[in-house]
Amino acid sequence: MAGGGMMRRKRSGVAVTDVIALILVVGSVLAIFYSIYYGETVRAELMQEGKEIYITARQWVFQPNRIVVKAGQPVTLVIYGADVLHGFQIEKLGIDKVVYPGQEIRITITFDKPGTYIFRCSRYCGEPYPGSGIGHWTMTGVIIVE
């Protein structure tokens, strides 16, 4: 037999390399999904504790753009401007702040009632090309108050 066919096997006939490969494939998939779960959990804990929530504003997205908070607890949003001038507006609450490039602003809010609060960029920050459907107009996000 030409080289490469010789495989160390378990008694059941399953190759050791196959077992290792299966562990790698399943393990990596689980690790990726767990990392997201872990990240979400950490973020939720920070939000529940009323700690700071870091948001990056950049063309043409807020990262993260979906935030979940508890009603009645103060939350501090720390918004960093990564590229050009942006705005941070929550119309329902009458909040409208300028986010300068390379600087961060802090907004502490206490949401009294559960509900959905849309935030958006309130300073024109450009778009890839006219009428593209993407750009400043789609730079928005949502705060879900539970």
Next chain:
Amino acid sequence: MGEARQPYKFRFDLLTIPLIKRIVRARSYHFAVIFPNFVVFIILLVAAFYGPPVGNQNIAVLVVWIIWWAALMLVLTPIGGRSWCMICPMPAIGEWLQRKTFTRVSKKPFGLNKRWPRKLDNIWLQNFSFLIISTFIGVLTTRPWATGIMLILVVVILPTLFHLLYQRRVWCRYICPVSGFIGLYSMVAPVELRVRNRDVCLKHPGNECYRGSEAGYGCPWYEFPQNLNRNAYCGLCMECVKTCPLDNIGLFIRVGGEDLYVEPWHGIKKKGLDEPFKAFIMSTLAIIYALVFTGPNPFFKDIANIFGGNTFGGVFTDNILVEALNPYKLAVYAAIVWSSTLLIMPAIFGLFVVFSKALAGWNKSPPYKKLFISYSYLLVPLSLAAWIAFALYILLVNGSYAISAISDPFGLGWDLFGTRNFPWTPIGTPYLPYIQAIIFLFGLIWTINTIKKISQRLFERRRDAFKASIPMSIFALLYTILVLIVWLGVV
């Protein structure tokens, strides 16, 4: 046709290096090279749906359409041939299921194990699958969810389905949207897998490389290594290196080669129109992609964005990028893509072939179809230069987006590599037009040399060959002028 001769200026067999030979002959080799990409794919797939919703911040869009595409056009294909196919995760899930193992050799495959229809032994399906992707390219490159759906289709659902229905890697060989052009451009790569001595194969009745043996599988790409004389459909999976009992397979670095000029399988197979049309598709789309993605071309940018930007505001409050399809834009852009690649470019090219045949002497020339097919391979170096220019642009101008996105692939506020706030930094833009102009010029010279070689094989008399090559050289020159206008706005 000088089928048997393979003139190389330089050729070296990498498998004469014991370490390389030992590595590629290991049964775990293929899994080892695919697995890292498989992990990257899972990350991209999740990020496409879970990460930032805007294309220029989403790692799935950035890696697939900038990093991977540039790597494919700049390095992997022109230098590595089908090296991407060797490490590609697309067939992974289906192949693991079909073989019922990751690393071993199983005798009975899982699935229906059907034969691929003989009528479809060509790359027409790959031509159409790439055109379908190109029809939606304006959406795919800007909407992560669209890239996510595409990844699910072309990396999970479709390849797995075809692996379970058919034998071997029919997905890679006949359907995959990128396999067609990788095969086309791999023919000019300085890497080739070939038998070391064809006479040894012809005297050996075993055919283990095609049928498989205990050491490995028969060629998953339906190639018969003893007949390999072009890179087009060798996926570099290295199964034949494992199965050959005569140690007669080599992996060569080469300067030279005749992939563009010879009939497949030393003339056992004949070239059809499928590869020429792949060349028409690629050469035309190199221009359309440039119009859509670069420069001030609002019509093309607008029409390629087939979702029109009409959002369902207030309905999908969590995803405001869920948009309305614009059937008018879809129809116009699809008409542009499909008619320019399948009708207009072939018609213009065909006209130049008429001039070529007429100039060389209508009755003295080979049949029109033979000229048409043979000369179409001049588009390989010509369009490759256009794609290299495109890839350089997207990498240098937009590649830096990936540096920030990689630190927070899922939009969870992470800063994995400390680059989360890395700004958009275009690189080398003052010099890019000059570099592109040099690439186009190099492509033109390479193409004219290719035309000369094709003509010398088509015509017995050098004078006829020279005359026939004039219209085709003019075609190459006009194409180069066109890409110069599109890219640089100058003649």
